[in-house]
Amino acid sequence: MFSSQVAELVRENEPLAPRCWLRIGGPARYFAEPESEEQTRQLVADAAAGGITVRVLGGGSNVLIRPEGVDGLVLELGGEMTRLQVDKCSLLAGGGADLGDAITVAAQAGLAGLEHLAGIPGTVGGAVVCNSGVTNEDIGSRVSAVSGVKQDGTPCRLVRDQLQFSYRRSNLDDMVVTEVEFELDASTPAEVTRRMQSAWIVRKAHQPPQNVRVAQAFIEPSECSIEDLLDAAGMRTASEGDVAMSPQYPGFIVVNEQATADQVLALIRRIARAVEVQTGIQLQPQLRIW
Ligand SMILES: Cc1cc2nc3c(=O)[nH]c(=O)nc-3n(C[C@H](O)[C@H](O)[C@H](O)COP(=O)(O)OP(=O)(O)OC[C@H]3O[C@@H](n4cnc5c(N)ncnc54)[C@H](O)[C@@H]3O)c2cc1C
Numbered sequence: 001m002f003s004s005q006v007a008e009l010v011r012e013n014e015p016l017a018p019r020c021w022l023r024i025g026g027p028a029r030y031f032a033e034p035e036s037e038e039q040t041r042q043l044v045a046d047a048a049a050g051g052i053t054v055r056v057l058g059g060g061s062n063v064l065i066r067p068e069g070v071d072g073l074v075l076e077l078g079g080e081m082t083r084l085q086v087d088k089c090s091l092l093a094g095g096g097a098d099l100g101d102a103i104t105v106a107a108q109a110g111l112a113g114l115e116h117l118a119g120i121p122g123t124v125g126g127a128v129v130c131n132s133g134v135t136n137e138d139i140g141s142r143v144s145a146v147s148g149v150k151q152d153g154t155p156c157r158l159v160r161d162q163l164q165f166s167y168r169r170s171n172l173d174d175m176v177v178t179e180v181e182f183e184l185d186a187s188t189p190a191e192v193t194r195r196m197q198s199a200w201i202v203r204k205a206h207q208p209p210q211n212v213r214v215a216q217a218f219i220e221p222s223e224c225s226i227e228d229l230l231d232a233a234g235m236r237t238a239s240e241g242d243v244a245m246s247p248q249y250p251g252f253i254v255v256n257e258q259a260t261a262d263q264v265l266a267l268i269r270r271i272a273r274a275v276e277v278q279t280g281i282q283l284q285p286q287l288r289i290w
Pocket of ligand 1: 021055056057058059060061062063077095096119120121122123124125126127128129130131132133134168172175176177178207208214215216288
């Protein structure tokens with residue numbers, strides 16, 4: 001089913017749990033780590049021809065995988081799709097590049113505009129698709145073009161007026177993002193690095209350490225803090241089996257060894273219902289459910 005150029009890249013029944021922050025969920029029926037855009041195009045085209053759905057896994061910080069896993073092809077972008085290159089006030093970043101590395105490279109080049117995102121885990125592709133950000137300052141406002149592969153395997157490039165970013169959403173859900181072009185502001189390395197470090201210090205105080213199995217359960221609503229909503233609904237320390245809201249870091253769920261995707265979903269639904277009853281605000285889940 002996969003053509004000879006890419007067949008050796010494809011593994012079957014690859015466990016996905018170790019690749020995700022929650023470390024929950026079943027395997028991918030097919031899994032590949034393409035190193036080039038050409039390999040990515042070929043894999044997606046072959047999958048389309050075989051009627052196989054394709055998903056891209058970035059840093060796995062915003063996905064919840066069900067126990068049955070993914071009955072399709074999961075791609076993790078490597079090689080040339082992790083490159084980072086500065087050109088005047090632009091940063092060209094591969095979709096698989098680490099977001100933290102992209103922010104650091106921009107800071108070292110004295111380019112401002114991404115430094116407030118320091119500390120958000122994951123990849124450039126994941127951040128742009130999820131339009132990740134801090135309150136209303138999201139990554140999408142700095143994106144000038146996105147290149148990738150459409151679901152039928154054809155290459156595509158969207159420029160500014162074809163891109164749509166809204167709060168934690170984009171119109172990029174149906175493509176594999178292989179490269180992102182950011183338009184940034186000229187500053188100095190010292191100034192951007194200083195701002196990046198202060199953003200990082202603030203974030204470290206508000207989010208759990210990297211070795212804990214956590215996820216941000218909800219999109220933080222614009223009208224009030226998630227902390228206030230959880231308190232209003234009496235849900236700040238709610239739990240479901242082996243999944244609990246973190247009392248220390250409001251809005252984050254923490255899971256332990258025996259946790260299941262169903263417990264995570266049940267807790268998210270219960271909290272959303274309680275918050276809506278108490279406040280009338282409809283919380284939207286942040287996690288992408290696979
Ligand atoms: C401790 C912690 C703190 C967080 N803080 C914040 C925060 O402050 N602000 C915020 O907005 N979010 C935050 N998040 C959520 C999450 O980190 C972000 O949404 C992040 O940008 C997701 O990137 P990722 O690479 O991990 O994506 P993944 O979780 O791997 O994927 C998320 C979605 O993006 C898609 N995707 C990933 N890469 C690509 C690609 N190359 N092409 C096409 N689709 C792709 C996936 O298919 C999936 O649908 C936090 C999460 C954690 C665990």
